[in-house]
Amino acid sequence: MTQTKVGIIGATGYAGEELVRILLNHPNVTLAAISSVSFEGKKLSEVYPSLYQICDMALTNEDTVIAQSDVIFASLPHGLCEALAKKAVGQGKKFIDLGADFRLKDEADYQQWYGLEYKEKELHTHSCYCIPELHRERLGKDISIIGNPGCYPTSIALGMAPIAKSGLADLNTLVIDSKSGVTGAGRGLSQTTHYPDCNEAFSPYKTAVHRHTPEIEQTLSELSGEPVRVTFVPHLLPVNRGIVSTMYVTLKEGASKETVRALYESAYQNEKFVRVLPDGDTANLKHVKFSNYCDISLHFDSRTNRLIVVSTIDNMVKGAAGQAVQNMNLLCGFEEDAGLCLVPPAF
Numbered sequence: 001m002t003q004t005k006v007g008i009i010g011a012t013g014y015a016g017e018e019l020v021r022i023l024l025n026h027p028n029v030t031l032a033a034i035s036s037v038s039f040e041g042k043k044l045s046e047v048y049p050s051l052y053q054i055c056d057m058a059l060t061n062e063d064t065v066i067a068q069s070d071v072i073f074a075s076l077p078h079g080l081c082e083a084l085a086k087k088a089v090g091q092g093k094k095f096i097d098l099g100a101d102f103r104l105k106d107e108a109d110y111q112q113w114y115g116l117e118y119k120e121k122e123l124h125t126h127s128c129y130c131i132p133e134l135h136r137e138r139l140g141k142d143i144s145i146i147g148n149p150g151c152y153p154t155s156i157a158l159g160m161a162p163i164a165k166s167g168l169a170d171l172n173t174l175v176i177d178s179k180s181g182v183t184g185a186g187r188g189l190s191q192t193t194h195y196p197d198c199n200e201a202f203s204p205y206k207t208a209v210h211r212h213t214p215e216i217e218q219t220l221s222e223l224s225g226e227p228v229r230v231t232f233v234p235h236l237l238p239v240n241r242g243i244v245s246t247m248y249v250t251l252k253e254g255a256s257k258e259t260v261r262a263l264y265e266s267a268y269q270n271e272k273f274v275r276v277l278p279d280g281d282t283a284n285l286k287h288v289k290f291s292n293y294c295d296i297s298l299h300f301d302s303r304t305n306r307l308i309v310v311s312t313i314d315n316m317v318k319g320a321a322g323q324a325v326q327n328m329n330l331l332c333g334f335e336e337d338a339g340l341c342l343v344p345p346a347f
């Protein structure tokens, strides 16, 4: 079988390196080229010694990655991907952006939350925001660019989708309390991710002003068919990987514990990567680390008539590189789980 050539722009970042880890074991693809600005000419294994004798490929530049690959993953800071996607699509390639440049439908949201504009508006008509379990039918033949979802929004959308679609909860009462491991902040050094600052510390940040808010609201509004506004509070958790999102929403009349559980079980019964846990269990980030799974547990506060959903993912896998590979699999017609059968270690 012919192998599809894939390349990574920004392979030296955390999400880029995670893509390498997954793509090296993918049955349908060959890693053709990887790039970096700061480390161009060096081997990737010099930047990440865990890859010594596994991926000693030299880092090249963006244009070489585009020229040598059929599918290009870009894992870069926001604002750089429209220009790269234009070049890639112009050469007949497919482009998957792990950042936010193709996530938001409404340019006004991108302007407000990212302070940037869409310079290549036409490109957005060939792009698609895709959480595979919710949007895979969007990936028609006209789609050549994927806006890979953000890490927090992935955990939240999967955790809320069945109840949001059902109309059995008042989504405008939704409060989302999320915690992310420190790899979520990327490889660059900062005061908040400096070891003495984040170790043994725990605190919210960007309370109710995080840039993932419009992405979360976009998905929940589409699912429910009405405008949704949520309160979203992320926290920095002093672990390397993992996201726990705990979501609190008021149920409407007629939404019993049994009805809601049935909704979730039915929505995800054929979804390999979403596990609805049995009644009484609680989702834990330890059980999804290094894997593409999203675990969901359901809890009911009968005194306040609130549903509490806990959703956990590995921010680097289902929250970034794993979901990007799942999207490539759909775009290229591979088995959806190809390269993604990663069993989470028990400890």
Ligand SMILES: NC(=O)C1=CN([C@@H]2O[C@H](COP(=O)(O)OP(=O)(O)OC[C@H]3O[C@@H](n4cnc5c(N)ncnc54)[C@H](OP(=O)(O)O)[C@@H]3O)[C@@H](O)[C@H]2O)C=CC1
Pocket: 009, 010, 011, 012, 013, 014, 015, 016, 036, 037, 038, 039, 074, 075, 076, 077, 078, 080, 098, 099, 100, 149, 150, 151, 183, 184, 185, 186, 187, 188, 315, 316, 319, 320
């Ligand atoms: N970390 C996570 O959990 C998640 C990350 N993402 C997204 O993935 C993308 C990458 O994030 P992450 O890996 O965490 O970030 P990192 O900071 O770890 O890596 C950033 C990468 O971008 C490259 N880069 C930085 N500035 C430029 C520039 N001006 N031009 C070209 N390349 C540049 C760096 O390469 P070099 O310095 O070698 O040139 C590096 O490879 C972001 O869009 C992020 O939003 C999405 C979901 C989750």
Ligand SMILES: CC(=O)N[C@@H](CCC(=O)OP(=O)(O)O)C(=O)O
Pocket: 098, 099, 100, 149, 150, 151, 152, 180, 181, 182, 183, 184, 185, 186, 212, 234, 236
């Ligand atoms: C812990 C931490 O800092 N997390 C990052 C979000 C993760 C991410 O990379 O999101 P994007 O893909 O939208 O950039 C943050 O809060 O900015």
